[in-house]
Amino acid sequence: MSDLGIDLDYIMGRYNYWLFCILMMTGLYITVSRGNLIKKIVGLNIFQTAVFMLYISMGKVIGGTAPILTEVPETIYSNPLPHVLILTAIVVGIATTAVALALVVRIRESYGTIEEDEILELEHDMDFGSGAAQGDPVA
Amino acid sequence: MMSLIEANLPALQVVLPLVAAPLCALLGRGDRSWAFACLVTFVTFAVSVALFAETYAGTIISYRMGGWEIPLGIEYRVDRLNAFVLLIISGSAALVLPYARRIVAAEIPAERQPLFYTAFLLCITGLLGITITGDAFNIFVFLEISSLATYALVASGSWVNKRALTAAYNYLIMGTVGATFFVIGVGMLYMITGTLNLADLAVRIVEHGDSSTLRMGFVFILIGIGLKLAMFPLHLWLPNAYAYAPSAVTAFLAATATKAAVYVMLRFMFTVFGFDYEFQADTLRMVVLPLAVIAMFAASIVAIFQDNLKRMLAYSSIAQIGYILLGLTFLTETGLTASIVHLFNHAVTKAALFMVAGCFVLSAGTCSISKLGGIGRDMPWTTAAFVVGGLSLIGLPLTVGFISKWYLVLAALELGWWPVALMIMASSLLAIIYVWRVIEAAYLQPAPEGVVRKEAPLSMLIPTWIFIGLSIWFGINAMLTSTAAGRAASALIDSSHILWKE
Numbered sequence: 355m356s357d358l359g360i361d362l363d364y365i366m367g368r369y370n371y372w373l374f375c376i377l378m379m380t381g382l383y384i385t386v387s388r389g390n391l392i393k394k395i396v397g398l399n400i401f402q403t404a405v406f407m408l409y410i411s412m413g414k415v416i417g418g419t420a421p422i423l424t425e426v427p428e429t430i431y432s433n434p435l436p437h438v439l440i441l442t443a444i445v446v447g448i449a450t451t452a453v454a455l456a457l458v459v460r461i462r463e464s465y466g467t468i469e470e471d472e473i474l475e476l477e478h479d480m481d482f483g484s485g486a487a488q489g490d491p492v493a
Numbered sequence: 494m495m496s497l498i499e500a501n502l503p504a505l506q507v508v509l510p511l512v513a514a515p516l517c518a519l520l521g522r523g524d525r526s527w528a529f530a531c532l533v534t535f536v537t538f539a540v541s542v543a544l545f546a547e548t549y550a551g552t553i554i555s556y557r558m559g560g561w562e563i564p565l566g567i568e569y570r571v572d573r574l575n576a577f578v579l580l581i582i583s584g585s586a587a588l589v590l591p592y593a594r595r596i597v598a599a600e601i602p603a604e605r606q607p608l609f610y611t612a613f614l615l616c617i618t619g620l621l622g623i624t625i626t627g628d629a630f631n632i633f634v635f636l637e638i639s640s641l642a643t644y645a646l647v648a649s650g651s652w653v654n655k656r657a658l659t660a661a662y663n664y665l666i667m668g669t670v671g672a673t674f675f676v677i678g679v680g681m682l683y684m685i686t687g688t689l690n691l692a693d694l695a696v697r698i699v700e701h702g703d704s705s706t707l708r709m710g711f712v713f714i715l716i717g718i719g720l721k722l723a724m725f726p727l728h729l730w731l732p733n734a735y736a737y738a739p740s741a742v743t744a745f746l747a748a749t750a751t752k753a754a755v756y757v758m759l760r761f762m763f764t765v766f767g768f769d770y771e772f773q774a775d776t777l778r779m780v781v782l783p784l785a786v787i788a789m790f791a792a793s794i795v796a797i798f799q800d801n802l803k804r805m806l807a808y809s810s811i812a813q814i815g816y817i818l819l820g821l822t823f824l825t826e827t828g829l830t831a832s833i834v835h836l837f838n839h840a841v842t843k844a845a846l847f848m849v850a851g852c853f854v855l856s857a858g859t860c861s862i863s864k865l866g867g868i869g870r871d872m873p874w875t876t877a878a879f880v881v882g883g884l885s886l887i888g889l890p891l892t893v894g895f896i897s898k899w900y901l902v903l904a905a906l907e908l909g910w911w912p913v914a915l916m917i918m919a920s921s922l923l924a925i926i927y928v929w930r931v932i933e934a935a936y937l938q939p940a941p942e943g944v945v946r947k948e949a950p951l952s953m954l955i956p957t958w959i960f961i962g963l964s965i966w967f968g969i970n971a972m973l974t975s976t977a978a979g980r981a982a983s984a985l986i987d988s989s990h991i992l993w994k995e
Contacts, residue, residue, distance in 0.1 A: 378677075385666060398669055405676055412684050436683070439630050443676060446637045450669050453644050457662045460648070464655040473659055480656070 370411040377404035389470040391461065395454045402447045409436040409443070502547075503556035503569040506540045506579065507622045507635075509533060514614040518607050524594065526607040530614055531590045537617065538587040541579045548576040549977070551984070555627075564693045570627030574981035577833065578624045578756045581840050585748035586617045589844065592956035593741035596851045600653050600739045609649055613745070616642035620753045629679045629689045629765075632757060633672060636721065640668045643750060647738040660733035667730040671720025674713050681710030682765070694765050708772050714761055715776065722754035724781075724818060725788030728811045735807035740851030743803060747810055748844035752836050755817055759832070762821065763985040774824055782822040786916055788815030793923035797930070802850045802860040805927055806843065809886060812920065813839045816901060819913070823904045829982035831900035834975050838885070838893035838967070845960035846882040849875055852949035852957065862931055867940030869932075872948050876935045878961050883928035885964045888921045892968040896975060 365372070377400055384397025413436035421434035462468050465476055498505065513533040520526040548554060548571055556569040571579075590613070601609050619639025623632055644665045650657030683689060685706055686697035698707065716727070723731040735743050766773050789812050796808035817839070820832030852875040853860045857868060869876040885892035898917060905914035940946075948954075967974045 382670070385670065391662065394666055398666065401670070402673055405673055405680070408677065408680055412680065436680075442630070442634060446634065446672075449641055450637070450665065453641055454662065454665050454669075457644070457648055457658055457665065460651065461658045461662060464651065464658060477656060477659070 370407060374404050374408045374411065377401075377407065391458045391468040391470065392455075395451060395458070398454070399447065399451060402443070402450075406440045406443060409440045412436055499543075501556075502540055502544055503554060503571055503625055504558065506537065506544065506583075506625055507569075507618055509537055509540065510614045510618040510621070514611045514618065517614055518611040520607055522603050522607065526610045527590070527594050527597070530610040531587075533614060534583065534586040534590050534617065537621070538583040541576070541583040541621075544571050545576040545580045547571075548573050549980075551980070564688055564690045567631050568627040568690055568692075569625050570692065571625060572981075573977065573984050574759065574833070575624045575756065577977050577981055578752065578836065579621060581752060581837055582617070582620050582624060582749045585745060585840060585844055586613075588956045588959055589741055589745040589748070589848075592744070592848055592851070592953050595950050595952055596740050596855050599855055601649055602652060605649070605652075609646070609739075612642045612645045612649070613742075615639075616646060616745075616750075618642075620749050623753045624756055627691050629682065629691060629694065630676075631689075633676050633679065636672055636675065636757075639750070639753070640665075640672065640721075643742075643746065644668070646742045646746075647734045650737045650739045650742070653739070654737050656733065657737035660730075660737045664730040664734045667720055667727070671717045671727075673717070674720070675717030678710045678713030678715075678717060681706050681713065685710070691760065691765055695767065698765065699767065703770075703772060711766060711770075711773060711776070715758075715781075718754055718758045718761070722751045722758065723811055723814055725784050725792065725811060725815060728788070728792070728814075731811060732804050732807040735810070735847075736801055736804040740803075740847065740854050743807075744844050744847035744851060747806070747847050748840040751810070751814055752840055755814070755832075755836060759821070759829075759985065763829075768824065768986055777822040777824065781818055782913075785815040785818040785822060786913070788812055789819070789916065789920040790923065793920055793927065796927045797923065799927075800862050802853065802862055802865070802931065803847065805862070805931075806846050806850065809924065809927065810839075810843055812924075813843070813886075815920075816897065816917070819917070820901055820904060823908060823910075825904055825907060826979070826982050826986055827900060827907055828904035829985060830975065830979045831897060831904050833978035833981050834900060834971075835897035837974050837978070838897045838964070841893060841960050841964045841967070842882050842885040845878060845957055845964060846886065848953065848957040848960065849879040849882065852953050855953070856946045856949055857944070862934050864941060865931070865934050866938035867935070868946060869935035871940065871946040874954055875949050875957070878954075878957050879935070880932060881961050882964065883932065885968065887924045887928060890968075891965065893964045893971075893974075895968060896971045900975070 381397045381401030381404055385394050385401060388394050388397060413433040415430055415432045418430040418432040421431040458468055465473050467473060510533055513529070517526050517529055520529055544554070551573065554571040557563060558567040558569060597606060597609060616639050619635045619642060622635030623639065626632055626635060644661045647664060648658055648661035682694055685701050685704065686694055688694055688697055720727045735747060738746065762773060792808045792811035792815065796805045796812065799805035799808060817832050817835050820828045820835065850860045852872065853865060853868065856872060857865065885894035888894035888898040898921060901917050902914045905911070905917065
């Protein structure tokens with residue numbers, strides 16, 4: 355393939371990193387572009403999952419097995435540290451999602467919608483609507 | 494017993510509020526949870542003072558968490574810089590919590606208060622953890638502990654105004670994106686070096702030299718932490734979060750949350766990447782410097798047009814963060830000293846000002862500037878505190894604000910960057926306008942008809958005036974803070990110079 359100027363081995367040999375890039379950009383784009391509060395959280399989760407993939411990829415040692423002690427001394431192990439880090443990051447991600455969903459429930463109860471543009475409209479009415487107290491924290 | 498406590502001070506600093514937090518939730522209604530939280534923050538503050546005293550002479554405390562050997566296990570490393578930041582965080586907590594009782598009682602239903610104080614203690618835990626730890630991934634974990642607690646605290650403002658919910662939601666989205674960027678950056682550094690210990694990273698990064706992976710890591714960390722510290726233009730979460738959070742929370746966050754993030758930035762830039770890392774120096778001067786200057790002006794101008802006092806102060810915070818970042822970008826010892834001293838000075842000033850806003854909310858039921866007419870006559874002590882705090886924000890002599898600006902201008906002139914020095918002074922003029930708007934309303938406008946406003950209770954006035962007192966004391970007698978900041982700055986520079994010279 356060298357005559358085309360494309361190094362296929364380079365591309366295919368790092369496919370998990372390409373997937374990381376694609377997933378990360380997809381997640382970030384969903385978070386930024388969607389107006390639905392739940393979809394934003396979905397985007398955030400995809401974004402975080404991409405990072406998990408990055409860490410797992412860098413812990414991989416070619417020919418290495420899962421890092422569980424075996425009897426054979428010459429076993430090659432994958433690097434367990436990134437796995438452990440990502441376990442922590444997964445827990446953090448779940449906690450974040452839980453808080454975010456709890457907030458969305460409360461927003462739905464107070465505003466009656468989870469669409470960002472409708473919420474912004476309601477907030478605009480609160481600020482500049484008929485006789486509304488402008489910028490008043492005590493509603 | 495004493496020696497055991499002394500040997501484990503760095504761990505106690507974080508573990509104490511962490512263990513106290515769930516206990517606080519179990520204490521039930523009434524003032525018990527508040528009293529308990531207060532007690533915990535006082536002890537935490539005492540620990541910080543002990544750590545500060547121990548490191549002031551220049552010793553570096555290295556504490557092995559769980560007894561694991563250092564590059565492998567998590568290290569808690571206390572030097573002059575983070576002892577100083579620990580002091581700011583735990584000191585603000587110890588002053589804000591006594592203040593909080595009355596205003597929290599007014600803003601949050603009684604059955605929720607134990608949970609509120611629990612979240613408050615968790616937030617303190619996270620911020621102290623960020624500051625004390627010497628492990629890059631551990632910073633992320635504590636960053637998320639403090640952030641999750643902060644989202645809950647901001648959202649608890651929804652008992653007063655439902656907009657706190659959307660403010661907390663937006664903060665959550667941006668904060669999580671920021672934290673995840675930070676993790677990606679740390680991952681890049683781990684790819685190069687195979688270590689997460691900050692001191693070890695610093696050595697190994699130099700060994701491996703510059704590479705595109707290192708540059709990507711730097712950029713991800715810069716943007717991630719930039720989101721957390723509300724670097725312009727990544728500040729969009731901050732105004733609403735500060736405006737709609739309960740008043741006590743705003744006072745605490747304004748004093749500490751962004752400061753802890755600035756500390757992480759300092760630590761990464763000058764300990765890990767090193768003072769002489771060329772790509773970093775270029776990025777700071779070409780990207781961060783203009784953004785900091787724009788923040789100083791844009792945020793101040795927006796602040797002028799705010800009617801909600803808390804929102805106005807929030808925009809002013811963004812401008813002040815601009816000053817802190819500006820000091821960084823000079824890459825000189827004076828510049829760093831200015832940044833570090835402004836960490837303290839801005840924490841003290843802004844906490845006091847947000848506390849005044851809380852007093853207004855309690856007594857007048859509003860902090861809308863147009864409704865605060867004549868409040869200076871009804872609440873003389875509170876308003877006087879605002880005037881002094883406002884002067885410090887502007888940077889008048891005899892206040893701490895002057896000391897920070899003095900060092901900043903000095904650092905700019907040292908480099909011969911007189912346009913920057915002029916801009917620092919010009920943006921201070923903008924602060925005069927927004928502070929004057931409040932003073933004019935408070936003293937020169939007539940009070941609205943039929944409004945009864947009592948002076949704020951002593952439990953709120955005393956902490957506010959302690960902050961104000963500090964901002965004058967360290968404005969007149971700046972030796973202690975500026976020496977501490979100067980020493981921290983020179984320690985940062987020394988460590989990184991040794992590394993990159995080889």
